[in-house]
């Protein structure tokens with residue numbers, strides 16, 4: 001695809017030089033794909049002009065926020081549309097407890113503003129310092145508190161977006177009716193209700209495919225757009241419900257003697273309605289840099305549990321949790337005051353510095369990072385993932401949101417190993433089979449991207465895949481928005497275009513080093529343009 005000139009009347013920035021395209025070749029995930037051009041719209045009119053030009057000239061557009069998305073949904077060979085220059089409204093209504101934000105506003109900016117009036121957005125991704133609210137909506141992002149408060153879907157009030165026909169629309173609480181262009185596919189989705197019930201996994205989280213299950217319950221088009229990964233429209237503004245900030249937080253750490261106790265421990269804790277119920281697997285504890293008297297290396301895993309509420313409520317909940325979980329625990333440590341609590345939670349971040357220091361020949365790649373299963377199958381899934389990785393000979397580091405049955409797994413690979421890609425392909429293939437066999441989804445909170453688009457048919461079957469395709473066409477008849485993500489006709493390896501190994505796309509050496517540094521430091525809050533000395537707008 002060639003995109004040599006900006007749309008007429010486009011007021012934002014538009015770049016086609018190789019250096020600028022190169023800085024947008026990577027996101028946080030495993031891919032490096034150099035785009036044909038990069039566009040930074042200034043406002044809604046620019047977005048409309050871009051989409052209409054894409055339809056006229058046969059471009060494809062890849063919407064992008066902070067670029068922290070994992071499964072290759074923010075990179076591609078078309079025109080990357082970086083929304084972070086979009087005007088940024090950020091208003092908070094204290095009385096009605098909601099915020100209106102531009103898609104470029106980050107979770108952190110929103111939370112800081114909400115905090116001034118005692119409110120917050122409860123779903124809290126670990127990437128909250130930099131991920132944009134547009135990116136969160138597009139991936140149905142979640143966080144450690146989602147075990148209590150759900151992913152962001154539950155907090156969406158309204159969404160403004162530009163469809164694939166270049167038409168700005170606003171959907172949600174302010175206008176719950178089905179937009180005209182969706183009436184046919186709306187009937188088809190309703191007719192497929194039985195199939196949806198039969199094929200959608202019964203997991204607490206799922207971002208595979210389009211959320212027809214949520215749409216059937218709400219009848220609200222926002223539920224189609226949430227989690228659509230830039231394939232149905234470019235989001236420009238969002239209204240989000242907010243909640244009161246809790247008065248107190250307290251928690252406890254529960255050491256697991258054996259992975260077989262994991263599911264029982266989680267089932268015991270869930271009825272107490274924890275605000276977080278996280279797992280650090282033995283593979284994580286083995287590399288964690290954490291100074292304390294706790295013998296973390298001896299344990300099969302650790303659960304980190306939080307409760308929120310009044311002081312009395314959280315103290316009581318911690319006490320109950322400690323007693324209830326004892327039969328499954330090798331050790332329990334409570335953290336009632338803020339200092340103890342902060343110390344305990346440092347363990348959750350104690351592997352990041354180790355992973356960041358890995359040399360370039362040994363990389364931590366997210367290929368099987370998002371599997372989510374019914375909680376009853378969590379021990380089985382974790383054991384199975386270890387077995388698969390051991391058999392293939394790939395080291396892994398696992399952790400995740402145990403209360404949601406959701407496991408993040410990083411593969412630590414030797415990039416000089418000639419069989420590295422083959423091993424990763426086996427890992428992806430076998431883990432996908434395992435997660436589906438466990439009644440789960442390969443995409444719990446990051447979306448399908450390019451990485452797992454082929455797994456969508458495997459999970460849902462051909463009839464639902466075809467329905468997803470018709471839904472996509474209703475929003476985007478010309479197929480200009482992020483093709484190859486969620487719905488794909490492509491065969492071949494989903495691991496084409498990796499950022500590591502001898503076949504990685506060539507980009508300037510200093511740009512590659514800069515992108516690696518962003519990855520090591522979690523520097524997604526910076527514009528990729530900062531990597532350039534002299535970006536030349538056309």
Ligand SMILES: Cc1cc2nc3c(=O)[nH]c(=O)nc-3n(C[C@H](O)[C@H](O)[C@H](O)COP(=O)(O)OP(=O)(O)OC[C@H]3O[C@@H](n4cnc5c(N)ncnc54)[C@H](O)[C@@H]3O)c2cc1C
Pocket residue numbers: 027028062063064065066067068069070073074083103124125126127130131132133134135136137138139140141142143144228229230231233234235236445446482522524
């Ligand atoms: C260190 C780290 C920790 C993370 N922790 C979590 C976590 O706890 N929970 C979690 O859910 N995720 C997590 N992620 C993944 C990522 O941060 C989320 O998916 C986040 O929501 C992506 O936001 P973004 O602004 O970076 O979007 P991008 O990465 O830029 O884009 C992600 C997807 O959203 C689409 N998109 C972005 N903006 C728009 C828009 N305005 N309109 C339409 N489509 C758009 C893109 O096309 C793409 O499909 C983590 C990532 C990293 C690197």
